Amino acid sequence: MAGAHLDAARWRIWGCSTAARIGVRMGSMTFQEALDYVWSLVNFETRPPETREPYSLDRFRGFVRRLDNPHERFASVHIAGSKGKGSTSSMIEAVLRAAGYRVGFYSSPHLHTPRERIRIDGRMISEEDFIVLVERLRPVADAIGDVTTFEFLTAMSFVYFAEQDVEIAVVEVGLGGRLDATNVVQPLVSVITPLSLEHTRVLGSTIEEIAAEKGGIIKPGVPLVSAPQPLTALEVLARLAAERGAPTALVGLNWTSTRTALTLDGQHFDVEFRPRRGPPPGGRRGAATWGEACAMVPFGYRSTDLCIPLLGAHQIVNATTALAALELLQRRGFLTDEAALRRGLATVTWPARVEVLNRRPLVVADGAHSDASALALAETLRELRAAGLVAWQRLWLIFGALIDKNLAAVIGPLLPLADELILTSARHPRALSPDELTRRLSAADLTVPPVHLAATVEEALALAWSQLRPDDAVIMTGSLSVAAEGRMAWRERQADPGPIVRSH
Template sequence: MSPLTYQQALDYLYSFVDYSLTRQLRYSPEKFDLGRMQAFLKLLGNPHLKYPTVHVAGTKGKGSTAAMIASILQAAGYRVGFYSSPHLEDFVERIQINQEPISHEVLAALVDEVRPAVARIERLTTFEITTAVAFLAFLRAGVDVAVVEVGLGGRLDATNLVQPEVSVITSISYDHMKVLGETLGQIAREKAGIIKPNTPVVVAPQRQEALTVIREVAEQQAAPWFRVGDDIRYRVASHSLDGQAFWVWKAADQPEVNRWLEGEVEDWRPLQFEIPLLGAHQVDNAATAFAAVEVLRTRGWEIPVEAIARGFQQVRWPGRFEILQREPYLVVDSAHNQDSALKLRLALEDYFPGRKVVLIFGASEDKDIEGMLRELLPKAQMVIATRSFHPRAIEPEALVELVHRLGYPARVVVPIEEALAYAMSRVDENSLVLATGSLFIAAAIRQTWRERFRV
């Protein structure tokens, strides 16, 4: 076989049916088979076991949290691999070394390398092959540690063959219900499937139904678990459109914090960190990242407080409540379920009180579109229904029909370039343009803005 070009490598990867994206499919062992992935990785020499890992699952916030952990580890002097999905604009964003995507040439060479092994394993998916390529890329790059984000669920996810130093479970909410289960408890059980025997797990703030299941699984696995908001406590210190600061402390320090809060001590205060990411939910994610780093520190990792501060300040995670420009305001966000749409609306009310929104909206047809719209429409001046090039994107005409049924004005504008141009022509000093509904919409708007509207 001749060497692959980058485009040929992508065509090859996408030629495999990715069961994790198939509509109406149950999350079943017949389709999501870790034995198949295990056999595949064994043919490649089990690269995922050649370096330490941090494993991050959750419905929302897992990417942000993983990015912060990776940034902190890099700031501490470690060479860090970072695996996440989906990508925003370029496929290689999924596989990064020290916050830089691997090159197109490296990806093509690695895909070429795994093809003989792929030919020996039946029914491998796009995500499974990509995950193995990431594990190989980290080995070839000589990483000291890899931060690995779960693709879907956890228990049967292709990433769940790592043996992590610490597992992390971020906020759990309703998403992929046809795949993961209809109740929060069922979804939480799938996410908690990443918990390994005797391996510490950090748990972000959760609804009680999810927390009960995670506690049960952790106890079954004899896994020490650390609750953010309980074992690790925090609060927002300040926020602006340029970033936000937060205090964080351990439960054992609460008596000292009490004295500080009451002004009884002047020479002590809890740790304060700054992050460039906006929205109160990002402080939840930052506190979760801090807790994971604290676990690593107790396991012998050298991560000075100064490195934690620097890592938080230097994290990059575009497309999440990202302000692309300020005159007029243009914001993109990747909210794609009702809970994330609620967090987005709260962030809008916090950062832009009183402003109405010219809403550019597109989504995948398998999402809770009505739930998202019910959260966002009270802020909307009007809705511009559009679609990305993703094959699962809902038709804009169906979106308009739904928005009208909910009692708000809407119109179809496609393609996305025209949707953005129309939105920018309708915004004024009392409103802003917000593009959301999926990561694909956020990515397309970012790219269009850079190419045609950047001022």
């Protein structure tokens, strides 16, 4: 575990707000005390297991059973995937909210405060409600024993949604799907976003194994929407859907989209549905459930000039996946008209995903932490540059990663863009130190630009800023925690920006 920062103090800082750090008391506990209890549970976010063996739904089923199964008191959409599940979830939530429904949203991880994980109608759970729920659920969790942090937060969200009369909740899987705590829900629609190799020690070392774990959210008779997948992954999902009688819609085949405009403010696109009933890619396996999904939307559908304020071709795929899920939801009673669709997509927010914080000099925060997400970031930057929407003479890459990531795979797609590389460490318990990043990078067969070291993301931004020219760019990435701390450091810098080096 060389180079990892596993001390509890750093985790407390990463997991709390300013109000918590000054000890605001909301009853018998402060918010920080409530957080301290949550983080004191078995926490796979700080110390992930070596195998999938510690994961089990039995304990969590017992937990929610003692809480009178709150997840059975509202409808839900369940979303799994390797990349894009948060963006896709946020789009579904935004459209349902624009249609007038009372919508819960459970997501993970968070950027700045764990309150972000539990939202109703776009608003985070309050510190007061967070404390009350911790105090109420703690005796139940302690009686069961070995409840994990994620299980506790998931149970909190279900109780909160049920007691706040949420009509429908958008529930994002934490890790995998089959054994994830969220998999107790019986959704109206299941969604699987693009799959790639990730968390291989727990989910499996092949894309087929990962597809089987993610496909564990497929329920008997519940419609499934799948984003475009590698063929072998799609075959696994098709088999699982056929075995469980889950009507299946495939984005990229009968749901297609075309981008029509690109600006730094977002993208415009058209989307079309054609009810094709032939076999899905890879043969006739799953053809029956495929035809049933098409039958659920018997007529062609087309919507033009839709707009999302998120950048990257991958976000149009995510939006199309969200639209397919929303169309199937209409068949299950949750109606969304064209106006709600447009308003929801146009106002969706999902920070730290190719988030442009400044245009000149260009400053971008992105939470890319896998080879697939890093490749998407690199492709988006190249695309924006080719379109003349951004330009830079030098690109400063501020990069930090967590201990269990394949460093070469994540940083590799970004290095050809970088003129200067600053290796840094976020305040996450599993963050690699700059020295360890340097050692690992030296061992990789990569062409690397000049390297600088900074102990913190704030120091990394200050270092880049001290040498920045107006025609330079700064990209802060490698993990969601680096992107989050970069966003905060940038905001603080706006109060006292300091000089930018002028080119001559």
